[in-house]
Amino acid sequence: MDAERDVLKLLHYVEETAPNLNKKYPRTFWASMKVCVGSMPEEAQKLLLLAAMCEGPSVPEEVLRIMCESTKLLRGAAFNKLRNDLEQKSLVVIDTQVLPWADAISQLTQRRWSLHRLQKQFLRHEMSQEAEAFADMFLGESGDDADMLDTEDAKLFKVLCALYFEKSLAKRAAAKWGISFRNFSERRRLAIEPLEWLIQNHSDQSSYHLARKVLLEYVCNEQAEDNDIARLLRLPRSAAATCWALETMWWITEKSMVSDGEKSIISALVHLLGEGIDRNSREKALRVLVNLAAKATASQRIRLATYPGLMDGIVNVLNRFQTEAEVVNLYKQQELATRIFNFLASEEENKARIVDFPFALDVLVRCILKDDAVASPELQEDASVTLAIVARANATQTKRKIIEFPGVLGGLVKLLNKDEAPHAQQCAASALAYLSVNVGEHNNRRVAQYPYALSGLVNLLFKDQSPVSQMWAAWALTNLSVEEKNRREIVEFPYALPRFVRLLGKDESPDVQKWCASALAMLALDEQCNRKIADFPDALAGLVNLLYKEKALQVQTWAAWALSNLSADPQTMAQISKFPDAVRRIKELTLQP
Numbered sequence: 304m305d306a307e308r309d310v311l312k313l314l315h316y317v318e319e320t321a322p323n324l325n326k327k328y329p330r331t332f333w334a335s336m337k338v339c340v341g342s343m344p345e346e347a348q349k350l351l352l353l354a355a356m357c358e359g360p361s362v363p364e365e366v367l368r369i370m371c372e373s374t375k376l377l378r379g380a381a382f383n384k385l386r387n388d389l390e391q392k393s394l395v396v397i398d399t400q401v402l403p404w405a406d407a408i409s410q411l412t413q414r415r416w417s418l419h420r421l422q423k424q425f426l427r428h429e430m431s432q433e434a435e436a437f438a439d440m441f442l443g444e445s446g447d448d449a450d451m452l453d454t455e456d457a458k459l460f461k462v463l464c465a466l467y468f469e470k471s472l473a474k475r476a477a478a479k480w481g482i483s484f485r486n487f488s489e490r491r492r493l494a495i496e497p498l499e500w501l502i503q504n505h506s507d508q509s510s511y512h513l514a515r516k517v518l519l520e521y522v523c524n525e526q527a528e529d530n531d532i533a534r535l536l537r538l539p540r541s542a543a544a545t546c547w548a549l550e551t552m553w554w555i556t557e558k559s560m561v562s563d564g565e566k567s568i569i570s571a572l573v574h575l576l577g578e579g580i581d582r583n584s585r586e587k588a589l590r591v592l593v594n595l596a597a598k599a600t601a602s603q604r605i606r607l608a609t610y611p612g613l614m615d616g617i618v619n620v621l622n623r624f625q626t627e628a629e630v631v632n633l634y635k636q637q638e639l640a641t642r643i644f645n646f647l648a649s650e651e652e653n654k655a656r657i658v659d660f661p662f663a664l665d666v667l668v669r670c671i672l673k674d675d676a677v678a679s680p681e682l683q684e685d686a687s688v689t690l691a692i693v694a695r696a697n698a699t700q701t702k703r704k705i706i707e708f709p710g711v712l713g714g715l716v717k718l719l720n721k722d723e724a725p726h727a728q729q730c731a732a733s734a735l736a737y738l739s740v741n742v743g744e745h746n747n748r749r750v751a752q753y754p755y756a757l758s759g760l761v762n763l764l765f766k767d768q769s770p771v772s773q774m775w776a777a778w779a780l781t782n783l784s785v786e787e788k789n790r791r792e793i794v795e796f797p798y799a800l801p802r803f804v805r806l807l808g809k810d811e812s813p814d815v816q817k818w819c820a821s822a823l824a825m826l827a828l829d830e831q832c833n834r835k836i837a838d839f840p841d842a843l844a845g846l847v848n849l850l851y852k853e854k855a856l857q858v859q860t861w862a863a864w865a866l867s868n869l870s871a872d873p874q875t876m877a878q879i880s881k882f883p884d885a886v887r888r889i890k891e892l893t894l895q896p
Contacts, residue, residue: 336425339392346377347385351394352434354416355426357467359492364397364414365499366463373460374441394422404497404547404587413500427469438472442479458519459502466492494551495521497544501535510541517545521552529567536571536588539581546575546587550594569595569610576616582632589620589639596646604646608653614660617643621666634679637670641685645692654696657689664708671714680724687718687730694737706738706746712753719759725769732763732775739782747786757796764802770812777806777818784825793822794832800839807845807862813855820849820861827868837875847879850888863892 340348353367353376364386371377377385389395396417405411418426427434441464465476498521501514513535520527535545549568572595574580575588592613599607607613620640623633644667647653657663670686673679690711696702705711718724718731739750750756763769763776780799783789794800806819823846826832836842846869849855849862866889870876879885 332421333425336422337429339394340426340429343388343392344385346381347388348430349376349433349437350382350385351389352426352430352437354395355418355423356434356437356469356472358469358473359467361398361415361417362467363496363499364416365502366467367416369460369463369499369502370441373457394418402497402500402544404544405583438468438475441468442476459515462519463499466495494548497548497551501541501544510535510538513538514541514545517548527552533567533571536568537574539584542575542580542584543587546572546584546591550587550591553591553594553598566610569607569613573610573612573616576612576620578619582636585620586632586636586639589636589643593639593642593646596643599646601650604650605652608647608650608656614656614663618660618662618666621670622662634682638679638682638685641667641670641682641689644689645685648689648692651697654693655698655701657693658696658701658704664705664711668708668710668714671718672710680727683718684724684727684730687715687727687734690715691730691734691737694734699741699743702738702740702742703746706742706749712750712756716753716756716759720755720762725766725772728759728763728766729769729772729775732760732772732779735760736775736779736782739779739785744786744788747783748788751783751786751789751792757793757799761796761799761802764799764806770815773806774812774814774818777803777815777822781818781822781825784822787829790826790829790832794826794829794835800835800842804839804842804845807842807849809848809852813852813858816849816852816855817858817861820846820858820865824861824865824868827865827871830872833869833872833875837869837872837878843869843875843878843882847882847885850885850892860892863889867893 340351343351350367350371353370354362357366368382371382386395386397390397398415398417399412400415402411402413461476461480465473465480467473468476495518498514498518501510502518513531517527517531517535520531532545532549535541536549572588572592575584580588596604596607617640621637623637644657644663648657667686667689671683671690673683690705694702694705696705715731715734718727719735721727735750735756739747760776760779763772766772766776780793784793803819803823806815823836823842827836843866846862846866849858850866852858852862866879866885870879870889879889
């Protein structure tokens, strides 16, 4: 009877005092929490309250440990024992997570604590006085140890308070200690967690002190000294974690890099591309360089491409051979290396630089031609993107060097016919489209006559589910049609002309219509092709209909030029004249008198 009376009294108390309870979370939860927490030792209650005072879905155990040690709340052995007790009683959920900056072999891990929202609510409400006393002690407002925050360890402690405590307490900490930034977000915490891990998990004193210094500079001043970051990057034990922190910092700040002050960082990243570097650090360095090249301005990308050792490092990564155990990791590195090339190649000055750089074209072709049994499709696609981008060079000499390089046409045609990799097909078609412009009669013919090149492009015209592929194929065939000797081969190629006419239809993409009309315009310059086009069912009707396509002036113009070229044949001109208003509209669009 006494026990029943105590339970009823507790439930009545909960009903009167517990905030925001509803049917989904009945009052028995609050009552059971009160019984469970009240039965724990005082140290366990404090540790649980400390976790509840932290913001976010979870908090790294290292943060709680640093806070406990900095305030002499708990020491290592006591902390471990209480952690195990809390987990056993299901008061906290502790997950062991693989660190994102670790590789698949080392499997470095960290523990993260998480509490349910209602558990946090209970602890903050029921232990509000203890929480306030806790805050006063942590913030140095209790009158004791007022000057304890003058040491480096104390500075680290206060930074963690400002980053991890719930928002109101974090703002008090930032205001008291003059921490400049005001963004107490989960992304900020993600940026500094690799540095926290270095502080707690490395016996190497140099990395410990550097990591602490960089963390404090970044949080307190929203930036860190470049030389300090560079030194951390050059330390084998801290390179991968520092790369992850650096990439996250830049992602958060959306900062454009490659300033003169950051040369030391770039130099350290380039160093990580060299020989004797563990593969995890190299991969993380490549990720940072991809991020850097992506956010750089045009002038910065040009300077980055000329940075000593960078191009050598990328080519060396693409040129590496692998053991069976390393194959997946190496292909990922090579994918990242080609993406750096892609961003750098977007600048005209860099296109020629990549083409002329020793072994650059060679390694790109080898990436495309890798054995399908082991090659990464993403690597082949990224390498084909690089060739497609550099093929857009304005300089004719650069285009000629690409198209004449051994293996380039073979690699692109191979991808052009690879139906299981549609994006690679698009990239190959776009590369051939650009390589067919202003490269001379001989090279234009080389593309058209290369085995399976025309068949690959015509096959893409049948990819109704991919208008982009159809557009690039039609564009490439247009450029190949500039050369007289190619025109009859294209018109007579099986299904080429029927597909061009079919894609003039009203429901097709305007880009596809434009390039199909332009291809017909070029093909119509040949007398024999002219008659075949004019006699093909619906060809003239399809072009005439495009003369009136709304909001598509380029489509109208190319259709007009196709009809104008076809009208050079008197018989065709007579056929066109039968369409009402067609002749006037053709003259209007082609600016003919």
